[in-house]
Amino acid sequence: MVRLFNHWLRWRSLAQMLFDFSFVTIGLLVAVLWIGNTFPADRQQILVFSALLGVAMLVVNSLLGFYQRYIKRSILQSSALAVVSIYLAIPLAYGIYAIMPMTGVDKDFMQLSALSAVFGMLVARVGSNHTAVSGILTRRILVFGTGAAALQVQQALEKSDPSAMILGFFPCPNEEQVSVPRNMVIASQQSLADTARTLRADEIVVAISERRGGAMPLRELLDCKLQGIRVLDLASHFEQTLGQIRLDSLYAGWLIFGDGFRQGRVRTALKRLFDLFFASLLIVLALPIMAVTAAFIAAENGFPLLYRQERVGLNGRLFKVIKFRSMRRDAEKDGKPVWAAAQDDRVTRVGRIIRKLRIDELPQLFSVLKGDMSLVGPRPERPYFVDQLTKEIPFYAVRHSVKPGVSGWAQVRYHYGATVEDSANKLQYDLYYIKNNSLFLDMVVLFETVGVVLTGKGAH
Known part of the structure; x- marks a missing residue:
């Protein structure tokens, strides 16, 4: 994992982006300067074009989701995205x-070379997304713990990170119940530090629920860190791996003394x-869409066109949120707030469409x-x-320390939900x-929001 502008990215994603950029630019350069060397081409122009x-x-x-955190999709789905990418190219x-x-270069030859380079890049991208991760990008992880927390680490990695290889689970003396596969529990008599060196671990995840009574081998963990092995607690591990801060591994001290949560004046002004x-x-780009939407809403269910509702904003301040009305006018005729359901019968036919395309949010x-509000939050x-x-x-209440957003990290990473459990997730x-x-x-977030709109993922 690498941290870029406070956001955790996988080396695999960065490598994919670098490969795709290089494939297109170098492929186009080779085609024009080698195959088409009879043209008196300006190399600087070709380089800029590439x-x-x-x-x-x-x-x-990126908009189509090729570089997102690991998403399970079939090769047919990846191929369909590649076709869309070709059409946009x-x-x-x-x-x-x-x-x-270009001066001195045949236009048709240039376009054919460009599309050939793009096609080759997409074939390679689809293929690499459905092949095993190479050893260079594999993360060798040793988990300290064998209980429920360790099992959560295994399940999260198997679901979200194909580049992660769990070497085994090192038992903690204070944990009595073994929740992980027993064949992966390390029975060696070596210390934690020696085991990590023997297995050539890149990372140690401390996944124990009980830290008292000498459960944490602090000296050995420090030795591992001094030898270049990354040591992470549960909260930091889930933050980097899943892009979330798990409530079941969170404690107030981690929030207070850890880094982040900075809302300085410069950041506020730039945002x-x-x-x-x-x-x-x-707004300028969406005005025609909003005009058509207003006409359809009026034709189906009359006025009002907009829906105003009180919401909680920055520092708990109340404000009126404005959306296109997607439900019947009597959606809450008894005056009692009701969670919006995935298949809500209060939603009109036009409302169902504008919700799926997120037009109601405009x-x-x-x-x-x-x-x-802010664009993102x-x-x-x-x-x-x-x-x-x-x-x-x-x-x-921590979520009220920033302005609410039209879109957000939770909206592009989590499916639609309207329960207390969904709110916690x-x-x-x-x-x-x-x-x-x-x-x-x-x-x-804005890039992934476009992907959500294009695919309809999570919209109801």
């Missing part, structure tokens, strides 16, 4: 060529400028301009549910965002 096309394809592949290549036309610029741009861009909740969730979920992602928030993470 680099621009490589960057454009990185953006397209064609106008991109022609557009870049139109902006900076506000970011919000104003992109919200204004999105009027919230005006709340961003006003300053009540935890989704604002109703006061009735906030009071309920604050009592039932620890650290829930989403909070784990919200805590990760609040701890590591940066403009880079905001851009990552």
Whole structure:
């Protein structure tokens, strides 16, 4: 794992991006300068064209989810995404060529070379996404503990990180119950440090629930760290591996004395400028869509077109959130707040479509301009549910330390849900965002939001 602008990324993802960029740029250069060496081409122009096309394809592949944290998809699904990427590459290549036309190079030959390079890159990308991880990128992990916490580590790694290899589970003397596979429990008489060296471990995850009574071999863990082996507690492990801060491994001291959770004036000012610029741009681009949506809502279910509701914002301040109305006018005729369900019969036909495409959220861009919301942040909740969730979920109030967002890390990482348990799971992602928030993470969320809209994932 590598930390880039406060956000944890996998080496595998960075390597994939570097490979794809290099494949496109070098493939195009070779085609034009070697196969087409009869053309009096300007090498500097070709280099700039290749680099621009490589960057454009990185953006397209990112929007389509090729570089996201490990997602299980079939080879057919990956191939379908590759076809979409090819279709998007064609106008991109022609557009870049139109902006900076090549002198001395045949246009058709240039376009054919560009698309051939893109096609080769996508074939390689689909293939690598469905092959075993090479030994260079494999993380060799030794887990200290054999109980329920250790089992959670194993399950999380198997689900989310194909580059992780669990070497075994080193037993803790204070743990009586063994929850992990017994054939993976290390029965060696060696110390933890010696075992880590023998197994050539890159990382040790401390996964024990009881730390008192000498359960933690602090001296040996320090020796491992001094020898270059990374040592992580449960909270840090889940933060880096899953992009969430697990509530079951969290304690107040970790939040207080750990890094992150910084909301300085510079960060606040930059985020506000970011919000104003992109919200204004999105409003201009979305005006035709909003006009058509308003017409369809009026035609199906009459007025009002917009839905205003009180939500809890920064520091617990109340504000009115604005959305396109997607439910019947009498959705809460008894006045009692009700969780929105996945298949809610109160949703109109137009409402079902605009929810799936997230069009109902577009009027919230005006709340961003006003300053009540941000483009990226935890989704604002109703006061009735906030009071309920604050009592039932620890650290829930922490999410009000930043402005609520039109989209958020929890929305792009977790499926749609409307229960207390779903709220607790989403909070784990919200805590990760609040701890590591940066403009880079905001851009990552916006990119993945586009992917969610394109695929309809999590929308109801």
